[in-house]
Amino acid sequence: MxxxxxxxxxxxxxxxxxxxxxxxxxxxxxxxxxxxxxxxxxxxxxxxxxxxxxxxxxxxxxxxxxxxxxxxxxxxxxxxxxxxxxxxxxxxxxxxxxxxxxxxxxxxxxxxxxxxxxxxxxxxYFPWEDHRAGVPSILPDIVVPRLSAWSDDAEDPGIRRDRRQRVAYAFGLDDRDWNEELVLQRYELLYEAALVAEATRGRDNGNPPSIPGRPMIADHRRILATGMARLRTKIKYRPVVFELMPATFTLLQLQRTVEALAGRLVHKPNFRRLIEEQDLVEETGETMSDTGGRPAKRFRFRQTVLVERTAAGTKLPLSRG
Amino acid sequence: MxxxxxxxxxxxxxxxxxxxxxxxxxxxxxxxxxxxxxxxxxxxxxxxxxxxxxxxxxxxxxxxxxxxxxxxxxxxxxxxxxxxxxxxxxxxxxxxxxxxxxxxxxxxxxxxxxxxxxxxxxxxYFPWEDHRAGVPSILPDIVVPRLSAWSDDAEDPGIRRDRRQRVAYAFGLDDRDWNEELVLQRYELLYEAALVAEATRGRDNGNPPSIPGRPMIADHRRILATGMARLRTKIKYRPVVFELMPATFTLLQLQRTVEALAGRLVHKPNFRRLIEEQDLVEETGETMSDTGGRPAKRFRFRQTVLVERTAAGTKLPLSRG
DNA sequence: CCAATTATTCTCCAAATGAGTATAACCGAC
DNA sequence: GTCGGTTATACTCATTTGGAGAATAATTGG
CATH class of the missing domain: 3.90.79.10 (Nucleoside Triphosphate Pyrophosphohydrolase)
Known part of the structure; x- marks a missing residue:
């Protein structure tokens, strides 16, 4: 001004x-x-x-x-x-x-x-985001075919190529890896392709049915996607996971929480190594006889880390299998 | 609600x-x-x-x-x-x-x-942020002593220790490294310690003089710090530097721009390696006879990268010397 | 031609990271 | 109690990444 x-x-x-x-x-x-x-x-x-x-x-x-x-x-x-x-x-x-x-x-x-x-x-709300049990079937069966159809729909060959590239990148097609952080990009692509209910709402119908995934009012699902993306990014460099954990926990519980957020599995020994070498946790002395198997040590988050909270966080040693 | x-x-x-x-x-x-x-x-x-x-x-x-x-x-x-x-x-x-x-x-x-x-x-506005020519003298001569004094001022030993830790972390004291991304944390520490003009403005005086660095109205300098921090973070994983470059440029020019933003020097051969292996740029064919020395090839940003704009960006191969 | 200067290409090494193997400690069935 | 199943925990190995320096190339100005 x-x-x-x-x-x-x-x-x-x-x-x-x-x-x-x-x-x-x-x-x-x-x-x-x-x-x-x-x-x-x-x-x-x-x-x-x-x-x-x-x-x-x-x-x-x-x-x-x-x-x-x-x-x-x-x-x-x-x-x-x-x-x-x-x-x-x-x-x-x-x-x-x-x-x-x-x-x-x-x-x-x-x-x-x-x-x-x-x-x-x-x-x-985002069934295509959970890859913990492998690629969810909704992706190859429904989402990807319909996104491909949408890409091919474009008249202009330039736009067609651009759409294909964005879809391939966001959804990890061809030889690309799945990138769990792209929650928002994926939702926005689906919105642009009118494959989510929010995109066709209020317009005269004649639209194809939406893909699975519960819709929300207004742009709330988009905001949720923004939050998910932010959290999936953040857990890799800030120790924020601990805000979601109880006072004490086993390393496997911590791992399961991280996996739940990331929507993919991590390599257990490497996850352990990462957490321990960063001094993020300390043993309580107690153990926990969980399901079957050897009892696990209980840990607690080290409060000291909070002071230097910007310290290295929790990188994800992702596994391919 | x-x-x-x-x-x-x-x-x-x-x-x-x-x-x-x-x-x-x-x-x-x-x-x-x-x-x-x-x-x-x-x-x-x-x-x-x-x-x-x-x-x-x-x-x-x-x-x-x-x-x-x-x-x-x-x-x-x-x-x-x-x-x-x-x-x-x-x-x-x-x-x-x-x-x-x-x-x-x-x-x-x-x-x-x-x-x-x-x-x-x-x-x-932030003279303590430029480390391209080494640690700026304002830090050891003025800023750090006054921050230390402020830390020691605290009555409560817990607060004292907390302040010392935060200062040491933000300003890379003791054996810690300087982290160029902490622009906002540093400014907020200086504000909290009443070492910048904005913090003492409007209050009855009796305050010690501010450290060097031009103040701004309201919270504008804090907003600038936020922007600097964001940009210093972003150049490491998104190819945004190119938005600041002319249409064609030499690799050294690109490097100088990155260094200007980061406020620290990078290792030339490694910077080159990084840029090239990510296919961020392509040669124009021309060269540029600059100051003295062998002529440098001119490069341009590869437009293709923009499509996969979320692609790996420009990490900083920082140098210690 | 030589010295100075910058560009460009390589090599080396150490740390970080992905992945797999081995051993330990518990449970329950038999 | 012993065995098989299950989870915990500790190592090892190979590959990739990242920091650092050396070596070579192409100019300009004396």
Whole structure:
């Protein structure tokens, strides 16, 4: 901005440059229970919790924390801003709607049943993202063929080639590897190809049926995808997984949590090596006689690491098999 | 949110949950000329350009792009959202002020002189961030001693130890390495220790003088720090440096740009190896007889890479010497 | 032609990473 | 109690990556 005339007449100039808008917060709150990542939802699992931010908080972050904790009874261990969206379609009136989205991690221990909100596995919304038991059949059977058809649909050969490349890259086709971080790119491709319900909603029909995967209102599934992608990236270089773990845990439990988030398996001995050589955990002294097999040592997260929290995180020694 | 009573009475519920606020955009626009990273500023280099976002754009991003290009005549090659801040102090009235900040990269070729805006080296604002010629003397001479004094000032021994650790980590003291990505952490430590002008502004004085480094209005220097940190991180895994380069360039020019951003030197042969094995560039066929020495081949960025833009970027083969 | 300067290509070595093997400690069936 | 199944834990090995330096090539200016 910095309109010179405006500056000359009024001081301070900041105020006139601002635009009056509506704003709210949207939270992607994640917990992992029994090896499944879950997201906190409202409205019959079709929406992410959202609310106004409240004056009187020092920061957006603290406002969100207070609000989520009051509404859900869940303490948020870690909060991070995701993205700010602007929209005009969402509300009927003239104003622009701004939504500031956050990622929050919690332990979902006190998971009482609630009328207003509930937890749902994030792979219900993104069934093509879970590769822990190998490539999910939905990909070769449904998603990839329909994306290929969409690519071939394009008139322009340049666009055709571009679509094919993007699909191949995002979904790890041909000789490429599956990249678990590309959650958002994949969802956006599916949206662009009108293969998710959100893309065809409200338009006159004549659209082909959507692929499996539970839809959400407005752009909430896209926001969830953003959060998943951010978390899958983050666990590789920041020790945030521990925000999702109970006070003590075995290394296999930790591994299962990481695998649940990443949607793919890791090599057990290497995972162990990685965790230990980074001094992220320490033994409690106790062991745990789990299912069958030799008892596992219990570990706890080393608090010292939190001070240098930017320290090396939890890289993923991915396995190919 | 999701207040059940509210939902029962009014539909859709989204509207009532929203909060009326003022919002504007703040841009960190970066260019690199003659080996110096520069930032686009207004108000005698003391503020980042900012303005309202305009209705009628599909996204915040496109609104920002149009606005910056119209105001400055600079095409933004790359735009990325940085962070959204909320404030109450900034404006006099009741409303909350929201600022959505963006990072933009440009080529600063048509750098005409302008009354309203100008370019300034980002190390003018952060002199302790430039380690290309070794550790800048301001660090051992001024910054570190004053941060140490601040650490020792704390009554509580726990806080004292915590401060010392954070300082040592952020500034690479003891046996630790300098981490060029911690721009924001360093600025926030200096702010917390009241060593930058912004921290003591408006308060009754009695404060020690600030350390060198040009201040900015409001929290603009913090936003700039956020942008610098983001860019220093990003160049290591996304090919964004090329947005700052002219159409053709030598590998040394590319290296100098990366070094200017990172604030530290890289090992020439390894930098070359990295760039070439990733197929990021291709030869134009021409050469350039530069200063003294053997003529260098000219390269251009390979457009193909843009399709798989998420492809491996430009890691930094840092050197110790 | 020589010295200085920059470009370009290689080699070397150490650390990080992917993958597989071997041994230990428990359970339950028999 | 012994055996088979199961998980825990500890090593080993090969390959890749990343930091560092040496060697060679092509200019310019004395």
């Amino acid at each position: 910095q309109d010179k005339t405006a500056r000359a007449t009024k001081q301070p100039a900041r105020n006139d440059r601002s635009q009056a808008v509506n704003a709210d917060l949207i939270a992607v709150v994640i917990a992992v229970t029994t090896g499944e990542p879950r997201v906190l939802t409202i409205e019959q699992a079709q929406a992410l919790p959202s609310g106004p931010f409240e004056l009187g908080h020092r920061s957006l972050q603290s406002g969100l924390r207070a609000w989520v904790e009051r509404q859900t009874g869940h303490q948020l261990g870690y909060i991070e801003q995701l993205y700010t969206f602007a929209d005009r379609d969402r509300t009927g009136d003239e104003r622009v709607q701004i939504s500031i989205s956050y990622l929050g991690l919690t332990r979902e221990e006190q998971a009482e049943r609630s009328q207003t909100h509930g937890w749902h596995g994030w792979y219900d | 999701q207040d059940k009573t509210a939902r029962a009475t009014k539909q859709p519920a989204r509207n009532d949950r929203s909060q009326a606020v003022n919002a504007d955009l703040i841009a960190v626009v970066i260019a690199v000329t003659t080996g110096e990273p520069r930032v686009l500023t207004i108000e005698q280099a003391q503020a980042l350009p900012s303005g309202p976002f305009e209705l009628g754009h599909r996204s915040l991003q496109s609104g920002l792009r149009a606005w910056v290009e119209r105001q400055t005549g600079h095409q933004l090659g790359y735009i990325e959202q940085l962070y959204t801040f909320a404030d109450r102090d900034r404006t006099g009235d009741e409303r909350v002020q929201i600022s959505i900040s963006y990072l933009g990269l440009t080529r600063e070729e048509q750098a005409e002189r302008s009354q309203t805006h100008g370019w300034h080296g980002w190390y003018d």
